[in-house]
Amino acid sequence: PDMLFIDTDPGVDDALAILMAHAHASGIAGLGIAAGNVGLHHTTANALKLVELLDAPTPVFPGAPQPLVRRAADAAFVHGADGFGDTGYLPARRVAHNEHAALALLRLSHAHAGELVVVALGPLTNLALALSLDPQLPRRVARLVVMGGAVTGQGNTSLAAEFNIGFDPEAAHIVFSRWPRFDLVDWELTLRHALDFERFDHWLAGDDARAAFFSAISRKARAFNRMQQRPGLLAADALAMAVALRPGLITRSDERAVTVELDGGLTRGATVVDWQRRSGAVANARIVMAVDQSGFEHLVAAALGALPG
Ligand code: BDR
Ligand code: CA
Numbered sequence: 001p002d003m004l005f006i007d008t009d010p011g012v013d014d015a016l017a018i019l020m021a022h023a024h025a026s027g028i029a030g031l032g033i034a035a036g037n038v039g040l041h042h043t044t045a046n047a048l049k050l051v052e053l054l055d056a057p058t059p060v061f062p063g064a065p066q067p068l069v070r071r072a073a074d075a076a077f078v079h080g081a082d083g084f085g086d087t088g089y090l091p092a093r094r095v096a097h098n099e100h101a102a103l104a105l106l107r108l109s110h111a112h113a114g115e116l117v118v119v120a121l122g123p124l125t126n127l128a129l130a131l132s133l134d135p136q137l138p139r140r141v142a143r144l145v146v147m148g149g150a151v152t153g154q155g156n157t158s159l160a161a162e163f164n165i166g167f168d169p170e171a172a173h174i175v176f177s178r179w180p181r182f183d184l185v186d187w188e189l190t191l192r193h194a195l196d197f198e199r200f201d202h203w204l205a206g207d208d209a210r211a212a213f214f215s216a217i218s219r220k221a222r223a224f225n226r227m228q229q230r231p232g233l234l235a236a237d238a239l240a241m242a243v244a245l246r247p248g249l250i251t252r253s254d255e256r257a258v259t260v261e262l263d264g265g266l267t268r269g270a271t272v273v274d275w276q277r278r279s280g281a282v283a284n285a286r287i288v289m290a291v292d293q294s295g296f297e298h299l300v301a302a303a304l305g306a307l308p309g
Pocket of ligand 1: 012237
C-alpha cells in the first residue's frame with residue numbers, strides 16, 4: 001500500500017490537499033514543511049492546526065526557512081498574512097517534531113523503502129536538501145509528484161514562472177536535474193481544472209467540521225479567484241494530490257525533458273520543456289495534461305464530508 005510523504009507550505013490549496021490525503025490515502029508518513037506561501041513559522045502552525053482538526057497522528061517536520069540562494073516574495077496576498085485566510089483560529093496545541101523535514105524524508109524513505117509516494121506541494125527546498133545529502137533517495141521512493149511550473153510559460157508569479165518554482169529556482173533545478181522521473185502537475189493544468197464556485201460552496205455548506213474549517217480559511221482565496229474572474233476555485237495542490245492518490249485519473253500526459261531557468265532576467269524560475277524533442281535529453285517528467293474532472297471533484301467533495309454534484 002502507498003505511504004505518502006507530503007512536503008507542503010500551507011496555504012489554502014495545500015490545506016485542501018492535506019484533507020484529501022487524510023481522507024483517501026492508505027497511510028501518511030509525515031508532513032515536511034516548507035516556507036513559501038507565507039513564512040515557515042506560519043506554514044508549520046497551519047499544518048499543526050490541520051492535523052489537530054483531523055485528530056490525526058501525522059507528524060509535522062519543519063524544514064528550510066528560506067530558499068537556497070535568493071530571498072523571494074511570498075503569496076500572502078492570495079492566502080492571507082497567516083497563510084490561512086486570517087480567520088483568527090487559535091494556534092494548535094500540537095507541536096512540531098524536532099527533526100528537519102529533509103532528514104525526516106530520508107529516514108522515512110528507508111523505513112518505507114519502495115512504497116513511499118512523495119508529494120511536493122510547495123517550493124522544492126526541502127527535497128533539494130534531502131537529495132543533496134543523499135543522491136540515492138529516488139531509488140527508495142516509489143513515486144514523486146510535483147505541483148509546480150508553467151509548461152508553456154504562462155506563469156502566475158512572474159510572467160514566466162509559477163510560484164513554487166519561482167520561489168526557489170535553484171532547489172527546483174536540483175530536483176529536476178537529479179530525480180530520474182517524476183509526475184508534474186503544473187499551473188496551466190490547474191487553470192483547466194478549476195472547481196466550480198457554486199458546487200464548491202455547496203460542499204462547504206455541509207455540517208462537517210472539515211468543511212466549516214476550510215470554508216473559513218478559504219474565504220479570502222475564493223474571493224480573490226472570483227475577483228480575478230476565474231471559472232472557479234484554482235486549487236493546484238488539490239489537483240496534484242488527486243494525481244498522487246489516483247494516478248488512474250490522468251487522462252492525458254506527455255513525457256518530456258523539463259529544466260529550470262536560473263539566470264534569465266525575465267524568466268528566472270521558468271520551467272523550460274523540450275516540447276519538440278530537440279535537446280536529446282532523456283524525459284524526466286510525465287507532464288499531466290488532463291485529469292478526469294469528476295473523479296477529481298469526487299475526491300475533493302468526500303474530503304469535505306460532502307457528496308459531489
Ligand atoms: C502553488 O503556489 C502556491 O501558492 C499554491 O499553494 C500552489 O502550491 C500554485 O502556483
Ligand atoms: Ca502550496
